[in-house]
Amino acid sequence: MDFATLKTKGLVRTAMAPPAVRAEFPFGLGEPGLHEIAESAYGDRAAATGFLLAAIGQGVCGAWVWVRQASVVPDMGEVPEAALPGLSSRLRLTVQARTAQAGLWAAEEAVVSGAANLVIAEVEQSDFTSSRRLTLASMRHGVPVVLVLPYSCEGATAAASRWRLASRPSAPNRHDPHAPGHPRWRAVIERCRALPSATGQAFDLEWNDETLSLSVVSGLAAGPAAPPAAADENRFRLRAG
Amino acid sequence: MAANAPARAVGIEPGLRLTDAKATLPDLLSEEIDRAADLKALTALAAWMVRFSPLVALDGEDGLMMETTGCDHLFGGEAALVAGMSSRLVQAGHGHRIAMGGTPGAAHALARGAGPGEHPVLPSGREAEGLAHLPMATLRLSPEALTLLRRFGLTRIGQLYDIDRKALTRRFRSRQAGDAVCLRLDQALGRRAEPFAPLRPPPEHVECLPCPEPLTSSEGISDGLQQLTQRLCSALTVQGLGAQGFRFSAFRSDGAASAVTVNAARPVRTPSHILRLFREKVSRIDAGFGIDLLMLEASRTGPMASGSRPLSGDLAGTGFDAEAVSGLADRITARLGEGSVILTVRHARRPPDKAERPVAYAGQVPEAGAAPVLGPRPVRMLNRPEQVSVMAQVPDGPPLQFVWRRCLRRVVRADGPERIAPEWWTYLPPAPGERGRLPRTRDYYRIEDSDGRRYWVFREGLYGDDRGMDPEWFVQGLFA
Numbered sequence: 001m002d003f004a005t006l007k008t009k010g011l012v013r014t015a016m017a018p019p020a021v022r023a024e025f026p027f028g029l030g031e032p033g034l035h036e037i038a039e040s041a042y043g044d045r046a047a048a049t050g051f052l053l054a055a056i057g058q059g060v061c062g063a064w065v066w067v068r069q070a071s072v073v074p075d076m077g078e079v080p081e082a083a084l085p086g087l088s089s090r091l092r093l094t095v096q097a098r099t100a101q102a103g104l105w106a107a108e109e110a111v112v113s114g115a116a117n118l119v120i121a122e123v124e125q126s127d128f129t130s131s132r133r134l135t136l137a138s139m140r141h142g143v144p145v146v147l148v149l150p151y152s153c154e155g156a157t158a159a160a161s162r163w164r165l166a167s168r169p170s171a172p173n174r175h176d177p178h179a180p181g182h183p184r185w186r187a188v189i190e191r192c193r194a195l196p197s198a199t200g201q202a203f204d205l206e207w208n209d210e211t212l213s214l215s216v217v218s219g220l221a222a223g224p225a226a227p228p229a230a231a232d233e234n235r236f237r238l239r240a241g
Numbered sequence: 242m243a244a245n246a247p248a249r250a251v252g253i254e255p256g257l258r259l260t261d262a263k264a265t266l267p268d269l270l271s272e273e274i275d276r277a278a279d280l281k282a283l284t285a286l287a288a289w290m291v292r293f294s295p296l297v298a299l300d301g302e303d304g305l306m307m308e309t310t311g312c313d314h315l316f317g318g319e320a321a322l323v324a325g326m327s328s329r330l331v332q333a334g335h336g337h338r339i340a341m342g343g344t345p346g347a348a349h350a351l352a353r354g355a356g357p358g359e360h361p362v363l364p365s366g367r368e369a370e371g372l373a374h375l376p377m378a379t380l381r382l383s384p385e386a387l388t389l390l391r392r393f394g395l396t397r398i399g400q401l402y403d404i405d406r407k408a409l410t411r412r413f414r415s416r417q418a419g420d421a422v423c424l425r426l427d428q429a430l431g432r433r434a435e436p437f438a439p440l441r442p443p444p445e446h447v448e449c450l451p452c453p454e455p456l457t458s459s460e461g462i463s464d465g466l467q468q469l470t471q472r473l474c475s476a477l478t479v480q481g482l483g484a485q486g487f488r489f490s491a492f493r494s495d496g497a498a499s500a501v502t503v504n505a506a507r508p509v510r511t512p513s514h515i516l517r518l519f520r521e522k523v524s525r526i527d528a529g530f531g532i533d534l535l536m537l538e539a540s541r542t543g544p545m546a547s548g549s550r551p552l553s554g555d556l557a558g559t560g561f562d563a564e565a566v567s568g569l570a571d572r573i574t575a576r577l578g579e580g581s582v583i584l585t586v587r588h589a590r591r592p593p594d595k596a597e598r599p600v601a602y603a604g605q606v607p608e609a610g611a612a613p614v615l616g617p618r619p620v621r622m623l624n625r626p627e628q629v630s631v632m633a634q635v636p637d638g639p640p641l642q643f644v645w646r647r648c649l650r651r652v653v654r655a656d657g658p659e660r661i662a663p664e665w666w667t668y669l670p671p672a673p674g675e676r677g678r679l680p681r682t683r684d685y686y687r688i689e690d691s692d693g694r695r696y697w698v699f700r701e702g703l704y705g706d707d708r709g710m711d712p713e714w715f716v717q718g719l720f721a
Binding site: 049050051054063077079082083093097098115167179184 | 560561562565566568569570572573576577580581582583584585587596597599602606607618619620621622623624653654655656687688689692693694695718719720721
């Protein structure tokens with residue numbers, strides 16, 4: 001039995017100590033606890049959402065609760081079902097709140113109810129008290145919570161980690177040099193509660209949606225692949241001649 | 242014009258002109274009749290009268306019609322019911338005339354024709370003798386019909402009984418006017434049915450809690466709600482039903498009522514869950530000078546899914562707990578308002594911005610099954626595509642640079658086009674002389690700009706497709 005079915009309500013839960021945060025990527029993202037993912041500049045919200053779905057989204061079935069503040073939708077759009085990983089037994093419940101406080105309340109309610117396996121909240125701002133409540137509720141009930149925040153979020157937080165995401169030019173496309181390839185992002189850990197030494201570390205990530213793998217690439221790789229060499233030209237010249 | 246009792250004592254009757262009335266009494270106070278405010282007050286009174294019977298309707302501009310079949314035994318008989326209503330209305334300070342009859346027409350006539358202080362109760366079957374002496378004006382006829390009948394000397398309802406119908410209808414100007422008179426007479430005597438449209442449909446289960454003395458404290462209201470919920474849930478359990486809508490009303494002794502409603506996504510009958518939903522809203526009940534009666538109604542009842550839940554997650558059909566999810570949705574809706582909890586369902590439409598629709602969550606389970614795999618889809622999709630001004634190669638090249646939200650973005654890489662044609666049934670050539678918007682083919686491109694951000698843009702229309710002006714470009718979404 002995997003974690004997801006173990007967490008279904010009604011089943012007797014085995015007492016397990018929460019696994020220790022590993023000293024490597026992704027530093028506890030996806031484990032019970034509160035994490036924040038913020039964009040580094042206006043316009044990087046798509047990169048933050050893509051990173052979220054890539055790092056956590058695969059393999060979490062059951063009910064998701066996506067809380068969003070109504071002001072986010074006309075600005076940055078919404079996440080369609082087509083973009084979510086295609087698991088057949090997944091239900092995504094969207095909660096639309098008018099204020100950030102209402103959204104954070106709904107997120108806490110979803111965690112406490114035990115109905116959700118993953119809670120994502122997209123609000124305009126968050127404060128220390130709400131993040132502390134969410135962290136406590138998340139650890140007590142074993143449900144991971146992620147806050148997706150805009151670029152203007154600063155200040156103290158009780159979250160286990162805070163990431164800053166920026167978009168980077170995509171990987172070279174094997175089949176067509178003029179087409180965008182796999183998406184690439186630059187993720188910086190701004191705050192990490194479990195491993196303070198990892199603060200400030202930056203990762204250049206690439207997401208391959210065919211193999212569903214998030215890999216680290218060298219920061220130097222950029223630009224499209226070079227076109228094939230001039231060997232064909234010689235062949236033509238010989239034939240004409 | 243209407244006059245109150247002191248004015249009538251001086252000699253000012255309705256029907257007098259205002260100048261004549263002012264001549265009779267120079268200090269007369271007069272106000273214009275405000276029908277809108279009257280209607281509002283009448284509706285509020287109708288909401289209060291629900292404590293006697295759930296079926297209350299408005300009758301004209303200044304009356305209420307109530308259907309009390311089957312309610313009279315709760316108050317000790319019909320006469321006692323009418324007397325009780327009258328005393329409560331006097332307590333609330335409303336001047337009134339009440340009568341009870343076997344048909345709506347009879348009741349209307351008796352109430353309008355009753356003298357002061359009388360509350361006639363006419364047993365059903367005796368309408369003919371009960372109504373004979375009442376004036377014709379109480380029969381709900383139009384003013385022209387009344388004038389005509391008065392010219393014939395017919396002023397009491399009893400005079401109509403023996404007149405030949407055909408001869409009477411021939412005297413009227415039109416066939417409808419004559420038929421209306423006969424219809425009203427037959428409705429009053431019970432020969433023809435009359436539809437009754439209550440203001441609110443009657444609930445399926447009701448529990449009442451009368452208060453021995455007027456209740457003003459909020460703890461008392463919460464205690465009353467708790468007792469009522471226990472009783473209602475046991476009544477529902479006995480019948481094996483659950484309810485989706487609950488309405489808690491408090492009737493005050495001064496003739497006003499206040500109510501709060503909660504809704505549940507699936508039929509429920511657990512008292513703790515229902516009380517939790519009411520907890521947010523019960524503070525909206527206004528106690529005023531004291532509450533006489535608390536009432537809890539259950540509507541939209543339906544059979545409850547039997548409560549057995551599988552112990553192991555493997556045996557459950559879906560990967561999530563449907564009851565816990567709908568309970569969560571109920572609590573969130575109770576606090577944040579209707580329509581806060583949304584489910585996105587797939588819609589079989591081809592344009593990507595219409596392919597998914599938000600639907601309010603109502604306890605349904607989304608159908609499993611993967612969507613047909615089309616091209617790559619963006620991770621954020623705008624609800625309405627935003628127009629951009631684009632420099633691109635004509636006729637079907639990808640954009641080279643574009644301006645979106647007032648920033649110029651240079652395109653470094655582009656992929657596409659993915660052609661999505663409109664559905665054939667949306668293409669309707671406009672009628673001659675009309676100008677309509679024809680649906681146009683869309684070519685979607687996945688582009689990346691020099692900052693590394695990726696967009697999904699489309700060109701609406703093809704050059705030379707004769708379906709409108711030159712094609713325009715829009716941004717549909719953002720890729721990760």
